[in-house]
Amino acid sequence: MPNVRVVPNVKPGFLAPQLPAEAPQHPEDWSVILKDVRDKIMPGLTNWQSPNFLAFFPAGVTYPSILGEIFSAAFNAPAFNWLCSPVCTEMETVVLDQLAKSLGLPEEFLSSGEGGGVIQGSASEAIVVAMVAARERSVNSLLAKEGLLPVSPDDSEEIILKREDRTMEIRSKLVALGSSQSHSSTQKAAMVLGVRYRTIQVGHDTGCALTAEQLSAAVAKYESQGLVPFYVTATIGTTSTCAVDDLAGITEYKRSHEMLWVHIDAAYAGAALICPELRGQCQAQYLKHVDSFDVNMHKWLLVNFDASCMYVRRRADLIDALSISPSYLLNPAGLSGLVKDYRDWQIPLGRRFRSLKIWFVLRSYGIQGMQDMVREHIRIGEVFGELCRSQRAREAGIVVVAGPVFALNVFRILPQPVAGNAEVPSVTPVANDFTNQVYEAINDKGDIYLTHSLIDGIDCIRVVGANPNTQEKYLRRAFDIIVETTEEIRGANHA
Numbered sequence: 001m002p003n004v005r006v007v008p009n010v011k012p013g014f015l016a017p018q019l020p021a022e023a024p025q026h027p028e029d030w031s032v033i034l035k036d037v038r039d040k041i042m043p044g045l046t047n048w049q050s051p052n053f054l055a056f057f058p059a060g061v062t063y064p065s066i067l068g069e070i071f072s073a074a075f076n077a078p079a080f081n082w083l084c085s086p087v088c089t090e091m092e093t094v095v096l097d098q099l100a101k102s103l104g105l106p107e108e109f110l111s112s113g114e115g116g117g118v119i120q121g122s123a124s125e126a127i128v129v130a131m132v133a134a135r136e137r138s139v140n141s142l143l144a145k146e147g148l149l150p151v152s153p154d155d156s157e158e159i160i161l162k163r164e165d166r167t168m169e170i171r172s173k174l175v176a177l178g179s180s181q182s183h184s185s186t187q188k189a190a191m192v193l194g195v196r197y198r199t200i201q202v203g204h205d206t207g208c209a210l211t212a213e214q215l216s217a218a219v220a221k222y223e224s225q226g227l228v229p230f231y232v233t234a235t236i237g238t239t240s241t242c243a244v245d246d247l248a249g250i251t252e253y254k255r256s257h258e259m260l261w262v263h264i265d266a267a268y269a270g271a272a273l274i275c276p277e278l279r280g281q282c283q284a285q286y287l288k289h290v291d292s293f294d295v296n297m298h299k300w301l302l303v304n305f306d307a308s309c310m311y312v313r314r315r316a317d318l319i320d321a322l323s324i325s326p327s328y329l330l331n332p333a334g335l336s337g338l339v340k341d342y343r344d345w346q347i348p349l350g351r352r353f354r355s356l357k358i359w360f361v362l363r364s365y366g367i368q369g370m371q372d373m374v375r376e377h378i379r380i381g382e383v384f385g386e387l388c389r390s391q392r393a394r395e396a397g398i399v400v401v402a403g404p405v406f407a408l409n410v411f412r413i414l415p416q417p418v419a420g421n422a423e424v425p426s427v428t429p430v431a432n433d434f435t436n437q438v439y440e441a442i443n444d445k446g447d448i449y450l451t452h453s454l455i456d457g458i459d460c461i462r463v464v465g466a467n468p469n470t471q472e473k474y475l476r477r478a479f480d481i482i483v484e485t486t487e488e489i490r491g492a493n494h495a
């Protein structure tokens, strides 16, 4: 694997000419199919499990999780209701409670109280679900203030229509908020819901983190325009720089704005909560004040895609917003109130038995095994950070922008070496696209795979080595490739 190109060497449209235009009329032999997998499919795969895959955030996979996936596929039980395979529902509740305790999440998120966890397909889906619940909570609270709730069987048609009209009017005033460093999934969720979305600009002055002051100024501004800010995403580990938003300040601010739903997007860095010593850096002590939280085990916690673990303080918020019960979905178990029907916690109806692979991983590695992995990735991320601050890096023109943080390092590359001991502010704009030239040349070579990001308008390169195969020697080699490619391009530019 380390010797295979990370990025495949194929051109757009490479596949169709190799395959018949029509599906076969008659069964084919498995050996023929398998040969095609090797010859036609594998060459088009980006090698996410390579230790040289340093792009995006990782999508780790391990044998126990693959086995969980195989068992789940074999059982093939789309258990949307408890009765459609009771063990699927009950396993999900048990495993998510276990995970919450292992991550040190507040007891408000446990199923023994009013909260609970549910597995979503992705962090983006979790945000859509949280935003729907937030929307309904806000609308209902305003309707209640206006005397239009609760609903009564004796409501006149006039009241029913008035309630519907006011619901639509209120919805048209709602604004979802995110920072300029929030993942694009928050904006996409607002698109899906058809509500306004506003970005709060954050920059290097706050370490790319959203502060309570910025949030409160934005809320005040939109309220003064007659709008209703109802939702905000705060992030533990932003995509560009792994910044942690000011959860202390934001949750304090929330005390006076109860209806503002605070969702914590901890898609990648939430995995760090597995290590008690990293919880302070994640501001975990403030999680008990937020409405929802989500971490992707399929990024940094050894479970293959998909396993996005979402927790809410009040499961009733989700169920009130998403429950719809035609007669064919009703059964005595569901009506008894003694069981969960997870269809009411998500967008689709059917659902896979995803808790099985999480259970296999938790048991096969133990919490200690997961902690060891996270600690090792953080350690080698620090080694890479030291390389980026070394004399060799200065000679190459490498300037650190962020990190090492949660195994991520972000830097840019100046067209010339950093002179002597000169301090180069990490985000002083330099009119060049040299960083991009180097970045594109490295990805074209395909030996390692990096991603780009834009911070305060400055082009940067991100390096994150945190899949189960990452090792220090591969990060050291990646640094060599970055320096060598920089020198090659500098030489070519001066030739």
Ligand code: PLP
Residues within 6 Å of the ligand: 056, 057, 121, 122, 123, 124, 125, 183, 185, 235, 237, 238, 239, 265, 266, 267, 268, 296, 308
């Ligand atoms: N949130 C953050 C901070 C991310 O970095 C990402 C993706 O990397 C997402 C959300 C979206 O994750 P998903 O692909 O699970 O929707």
